[in-house]
Amino acid sequence: MSAIRRHNITRERPARVDDGRGNKKDDWSNPQIADYEGWAIDAGGTAEDLANREGTRVDYVIRGPVSAxxxxxxxxxxxxxxxxVEGRPVVQPGVTDATTHQIVRLSAWEG
Structure with a gap:
């Protein structure tokens, strides 16, 4: 693992269940869990809720193995x-397989 891609992440994925009205919804009561190594972290920024002043959004971009x-x-x-995870992760092609990586945008609200 390189000095840049040294972080580990844990992914949680909800089950998709019927909501009783014919729609699917996320069920987080027993998510699928997977651990992945070899991720780089880039600060994505922050944004304040100016209308309600109740929180701040924190964003990161992580880059790691396409196999995740x-x-x-x-x-x-x-x-x-x-x-x-914000949106669909994308693959950034590299010159070789070793330099090809996946880019994932993350966000969380605080406060």
Missing amino acids: DIRARDRITLRGEKYR
């Missing part, structure tokens, strides 16, 4: 904090 099974709606634990 991460999807929109998953939750990621990074350095002890939980974040939501």
Whole structure:
């Protein structure tokens, strides 16, 4: 593992269950859990809720192995904090397989 991609993450994925009205909803009572090594972290920024002044959104971008099974709606634990995956992860092609990586946007509200 390189000095840059040295972080571990834990992915949680909810079961999709019927909500009783013919729709699917996330059930977080017993999520699928997977651990992945070799991630780099980039600060993505923060944003304050100016209308209600009740919280701040914290964003990160993580880069890691394309083999990691991460999807929109998953939750990621990074350095002890939980974040939501924002949108669909994308693959950044590299010159070689060793430099190809997955990019995942994370966010969490605090306060």
